[in-house]
Amino acid sequence: MRPSxxxxxxxxxxxxxxxxxxxxxxxxxxxxxxxxxxxxxxxPSFSEQSGDEVRDIFEAVxxxxxxxxxxxxxxxxxxxxxxxGLAQRVAGMGRxxxxxxxxxxxxxxxxxAAGSCxxxxxxxxxxxxxxxxxxxxxxxxxxxxLLGRDxxxxxxxPVVNIAGCAPHPGWIVETLTALAAGVLRxxxxxxxGRPRFFADHLAHHGCSRxxxxxxKASAVATGERGCLMEHLGCKATQSVGDCNQRTWNGGGACTxxxxxxxxxxxxxxxxxxxxxxxxxxxGIPVGLPxxxxxxxxxxxxxxxxxxxxxxVRDNATADHVAVPPRRxxxxxxxxx
Amino acid sequence: xxxxxxxxxxxVEGDLEVTLDVADGVVxxxxxxxxxxxxxxxxxxxxxxxxxxxxxxRICGICSVSQSMAAVAALRAVAxxxxxxxxxxxxxxxxxxxxxxxxxxxxxxxFMPDFCRDEYASEPWFDDVAARFKAIEGSAAGELLPARAQxxxxxxxxxxxxxxxxxxxxxxxxxxxxxxETMRLIAAVAQLRGFLERVLFAAPLEEVAALxxxxxxxxxxxxxxxxxxDFALFLRLxxxxxxxxxxxxxxxxxxxxxYRGAGEALFRGGLYDPTTGGTGEIAPERIAEDxxxxxxxxxxxxxxxxxxxxxxxxxxxxxxxxxxxxDGRPVEVGALxxxxxxxxxxxxxxxxxxxxxxxxxxxxxxxEVARVALAMETWARGLEIGRPFCIPDLPSPDGAAAGLxxxxxxxLGHWVTIRNGETARYQIIAPTTWNxxxxxxxxxxxxxxxxxxxTPVGERGARAAAIQHVVRSFDPCMVCTAH
Numbered sequence: 146m147r148p149s150x151x152x153x154x155x156x157x158x159x160x161x162x163x164x165x166x167x168x169x170x171x172x173x174x175x176x177x178x179x180x181x182x183x184x185x186x187x188x189p190s191f192s193e194q195s196g197d198e199v200r201d202i203f204e205a206v207x208x209x210x211x212x213x214x215x216x217x218x219x220x221x222x223x224x225x226x227x228x229x230g231l232a233q234r235v236a237g238m239g240r241x242x243x244x245x246x247x248x249x250x251x252x253x254x255x256x257x258a259a260g261s262c263x264x265x266x267x268x269x270x271x272x273x274x275x276x277x278x279x280x281x282x283x284x285x286x287x288x289x290x291l292l293g294r295d296x297x298x299x300x301x302x303p304v305v306n307i308a309g310c311a312p313h314p315g316w317i318v319e320t321l322t323a324l325a326a327g328v329l330r331x332x333x334x335x336x337x338g339r340p341r342f343f344a345d346h347l348a349h350h351g352c353s354r355x356x357x358x359x360x361k362a363s364a365v366a367t368g369e370r371g372c373l374m375e376h377l378g379c380k381a382t383q384s385v386g387d388c389n390q391r392t393w394n395g396g397g398a399c400t401x402x403x404x405x406x407x408x409x410x411x412x413x414x415x416x417x418x419x420x421x422x423x424x425x426x427x428g429i430p431v432g433l434p435x436x437x438x439x440x441x442x443x444x445x446x447x448x449x450x451x452x453x454x455x456x457v458r459d460n461a462t463a464d465h466v467a468v469p470p471r472r473x474x475x476x477x478x479x480x481x
Numbered sequence: 482x483x484x485x486x487x488x489x490x491x492x493v494e495g496d497l498e499v500t501l502d503v504a505d506g507v508v509x510x511x512x513x514x515x516x517x518x519x520x521x522x523x524x525x526x527x528x529x530x531x532x533x534x535x536x537x538x539r540i541c542g543i544c545s546v547s548q549s550m551a552a553v554a555a556l557r558a559v560a561x562x563x564x565x566x567x568x569x570x571x572x573x574x575x576x577x578x579x580x581x582x583x584x585x586x587x588x589x590x591x592f593m594p595d596f597c598r599d600e601y602a603s604e605p606w607f608d609d610v611a612a613r614f615k616a617i618e619g620s621a622a623g624e625l626l627p628a629r630a631q632x633x634x635x636x637x638x639x640x641x642x643x644x645x646x647x648x649x650x651x652x653x654x655x656x657x658x659x660x661x662e663t664m665r666l667i668a669a670v671a672q673l674r675g676f677l678e679r680v681l682f683a684a685p686l687e688e689v690a691a692l693x694x695x696x697x698x699x700x701x702x703x704x705x706x707x708x709x710x711d712f713a714l715f716l717r718l719x720x721x722x723x724x725x726x727x728x729x730x731x732x733x734x735x736x737x738x739x740y741r742g743a744g745e746a747l748f749r750g751g752l753y754d755p756t757t758g759g760t761g762e763i764a765p766e767r768i769a770e771d772x773x774x775x776x777x778x779x780x781x782x783x784x785x786x787x788x789x790x791x792x793x794x795x796x797x798x799x800x801x802x803x804x805x806x807x808d809g810r811p812v813e814v815g816a817l818x819x820x821x822x823x824x825x826x827x828x829x830x831x832x833x834x835x836x837x838x839x840x841x842x843x844x845x846x847x848x849e850v851a852r853v854a855l856a857m858e859t860w861a862r863g864l865e866i867g868r869p870f871c872i873p874d875l876p877s878p879d880g881a882a883a884g885l886x887x888x889x890x891x892x893l894g895h896w897v898t899i900r901n902g903e904t905a906r907y908q909i910i911a912p913t914t915w916n917x918x919x920x921x922x923x924x925x926x927x928x929x930x931x932x933x934x935x936t937p938v939g940e941r942g943a944r945a946a947a948i949q950h951v952v953r954s955f956d957p958c959m960v961c962t963a964h
Contacts, residue, residue, distance in 0.1 A: 158519055160960050161494050162542020162644040168586070169633055169643070173626035175617050185617060189491045193594055193616035196943050199489045223519070226791040231776075232801075234516040236498035237488025242517075268524070268539040275520030275791070310539060311644055366873030368655050394637025395630075395669075402641025402648045403655030403871075407535055409645075418528060420535040421647065421874065464657035464869055 149184035150214045150325035153206060153249070156189050157242050158233055158269045158278055159220025163260035164190050166311035169394060170318060181322050186213070196237055207248045215324055216253035218281055221262040221269035222246055222291045225277030232276035243291070250292055254300045255324050256281060257307060259317055264306035264338065265412035272416050282338060286412035302331055306338035310409035315391055316343050337412060339385060348381035348406045351389035360453040361446045362461035371461025373405050375430060378421040381406035382434045482509065485943040490952065492591040494543045495959025499952060500799070503938055511926070511933035513917045514800035515963040518776070522789040522964065525907040530556060530877040530899045533907065537895070538645045540909070541961045543586070545644035546579040546636070547888030551895040554884030557651045559899055560877050567870040568653020570860045571639045573742030574666065575654070577853050578635035579643065581673065583889035584816065584846045587956040589614070589625040592843065595949040596718060600941065606718065613711070621711060628676035634669045638662050653871035658864060666861045673854055682851065683710030689851035693826040698844065712847055719840040728932040728951035730837035731756060732811050734818035735763060735915070737894070739887035740856065743863065747856050748823040748887070752812070755821070755836040763807070765883055768894070770803040770910065774919035777803065784896040784908035785881060801963035804918040804927060805910045813837055813928040814891025814915045815955060817845035839954040846956070876902060888912050890956050911961035929955060
């Protein structure tokens, strides 16, 4: 039997939602991990061991007596109030989570941040950042964080940031699988430590509102079918993730469900004001696609708006399909 | 007297530490601590009011829809908005899916694995129970998890994803479902019924929902037709281990009332006193939060006026949770309280012998699963294709209101004040804040602190399974508790 890939999972200053998302795997998470040779050395939501049995595991890893393949941290590391770390004491241990993470991270072959809190601070670091939350290797969009810009885990990788609030369950399982297989290299992470297999895509790719985007046929009010970018705050054209390609919970996605992408894979997303309203200057959205000249975008938008078919224009501000696509008449020999 | 500190206390949502004073092998006093604090009540202040709908779900990864629903209820009350019927039903369907998923996750992944501990290895039932419920390895999880994922398709269809959706608004839900999507909802609810009737209950949901007394439960536990279900297995374990005598709670039981999308609440709200059988109405203005034992600065006690400022060097404090009190007294909340307050005969029978207990809490949770699953079928069929799910968002007017809802784990309240178009104050009292409350200024312990007293730990001390059963019977959500 091949050796297992041992994962120790800690829940720091977060909501536990990354764990809950991971549990959404349709085939059943535990059987899947087993078949991939991934073993949960300890997970706070699933493992039997409690109390002193857990403390023994932490101490054995920290002392180097127990090898650790991956340390996964979910939730931001809380350094406050006033630098004490007392916003999160590890139950039964008389020490802070800040201290525990620092003692375990150097022992792991790989360090993984599950979710935007562990990666960048996330909502736990939302202004005014009451408990001085930070990500493992970034604080919002600045490299450093808890472990420092130059930190590398024992196998030479920076912290692997499975961003997202919560991340897609596939992002978590596939990242762990790639680490277990030894195939995740530093060049497969982007500048914010995110695995490129999902971060080289935009949440916009595959959006079911794509035709509305092409014609700049925009929803004006909540619940309408049109593109959410112009008025309703959508950041999918600027946010990484293959959300609309792999879909969530059996076919869903934020934009599919009728609300804006809030860029939850991006550092600092939590500090937006007005998540469902598009900020504009002189009537033009501030946040346009990053890799397109602004003037071109505006020119093309004006052109496509003028060419918008009535069907697309009318459906954009309806809450159901008001005008269906035109069909050829039955029996005229041009089925379609 | 020996002092034991139990922690890390896992298979609960979030961080929990329990300190026990033990005399002669029995718990004499307990102190319950929520050791993690993020400060959501500060993060929400100064933002546009509607931004709460993006922030509050992220209080909790396991009951994020509940948090959304409480914020929606509060904002709706401020603005005087009424959602269209489809939007109200879709929100209830989403909330019900999350709540059932939580109840099932609790039973299968958090609660039952404790019966597989070595402590029970000599019990005649041990091998069967361990094969079924052993943490991570047991056969039950292999059946639960795919069924749970299927159930959460309800959230995928209505709300895009779970956890953490922005689909829940004052004006309704954001996607107008078409015929195909509505049929997928109906299919997801039908598949839930299939799992429940095949695996959990081994009986029709209607039969479970009609259970009305302890004799009926006893018969259900043994009948050849139903005994192979996981529910019957638990009923036999509970009887064998006398779980009805464990974790006794004698406080009042409270529910704000649940699932109002179809008009009248599916479960009505109120108070129930298990020692007298008396019922009553909740006066929300009589809710207060005491911070005597909390690492927070003193201030006004009513959530409509209170604030949240860390004060980590208070000598008497032992956690981040405030101590909520109704009329100056602690109350227990959760599925048991909800079913008792609603008047379900089975739930009333379970607490008739002097109050709540481990067995009653678990039975009520699964009983509620059957009742809610049946309601979901009705709601899914009540959606009217082509009718609106949402009315447009408008800027919130200034004002103040409370949103009082029921999460899986009990009563959840959000109190919001809006001034000059911004959130000026936001206070949250979560279910486990009630249940796992610390001592108040008069030294009165919270419900779990009371329920742990008298628990036998014998020579096993902090490792005793009985402690695990009592604590987990409440299905604590610690990330919500101190938020």
